[in-house]
Amino acid sequence: MxxxxxxxxxxxxxxxxxxxxxxxxxxxxxPAAVVRAVLDRLAAADTAELPHRVIYAAVIQLMAARTELDxxxxxxxxxxxxxxxxxxxxxxxxxxxxxxxxxARAAALHRRLEHRTLDEEEPR
Numbered sequence: 001m002x003x004x005x006x007x008x009x010x011x012x013x014x015x016x017x018x019x020x021x022x023x024x025x026x027x028x029x030x031p032a033a034v035v036r037a038v039l040d041r042l043a044a045a046d047t048a049e050l051p052h053r054v055i056y057a058a059v060i061q062l063m064a065a066r067t068e069l070d071x072x073x074x075x076x077x078x079x080x081x082x083x084x085x086x087x088x089x090x091x092x093x094x095x096x097x098x099x100x101x102x103x104a105r106a107a108a109l110h111r112r113l114e115h116r117t118l119d120e121e122e123p124r
Contacts, residue, residue: 008056008060009029009031009057011054012054013034016034016041019049031064038054067113070112077090077105087103
């Protein structure tokens with residue numbers, strides 16, 4: 001997977017700068033905020049062109065945001081467990097039906113993040 005900061009974030013920042021009123025600034029270092037800014041820009045201006053490269057860059061940023069949220073969710077589940085909370089309580093707090101479902105979610109997040117990390121380490 002490409003680095004979520006470069007070149008896709010720069011491409012989106014440049015596109016936002018060329019389609020935005022001079023007073024507005026593109027968000028920095030927040031993939032979800034960059035995607036939101038692209039969507040807001042499109043909603044505000046019917047004339048804004050949406051090149052394929054902008055869509056692709058936004059998808060990369062969306063994937064980066066999703067990865068970060070997955071990482072935070074897993075870390076929060078682990079922290080809750082390590083600080084003495086039962087998996088039944090964790091399941092309830094995270095909206096799962098059972099402790100088994102919470103365990104399954106944590107395992108799925110772990111596998112997904114491990115897979116993404118392996119993809120990022122592959123040479124290009």
